[in-house]
Amino acid sequence: MDCLFCKIIAGEIPSKKLYEDEDVYAFYDIEPQAPVHFLVVPKMHISGPDQIDEKSERVVGKIFSVIAMLAKELKLEKGYRVVTNCGEEGGQTVGHLHYHVLAGRNLSWPPG
């Protein structure tokens, strides 16, 4: 399958890995939008948030506990933001479910 993040998970494309277990992979974004910006993805290919179903809800739940664990490890006690973009108008550019974690500056709300 021609999927960028599947290739990153498989190690075919290098990434700056933060965390990995049997279900989840986390790595730094190549174009950071904040002093801390990493992505947390399921190892199974799910094309986006609109494709989450009962088969994938366990791994999606796990992603959020991994995010909390990494936030503690990276000492993001001042706060952080978790974002997932969906579809063209939602700003999704990679067709493999991913959660952005942004931190290290004041993040504006609402997003543009």
Ligand code: 5GP
């Ligand atoms: P989206 O726009 O789909 O919400 O997020 C995709 C993210 O993937 C973007 O923030 C982009 O910078 C990041 N990205 C795209 N290609 C690569 C890559 O090859 N390596 C890494 N580490 N991040 C990437």
Ligand code: ZN
């Ligand atoms: Zn994929």
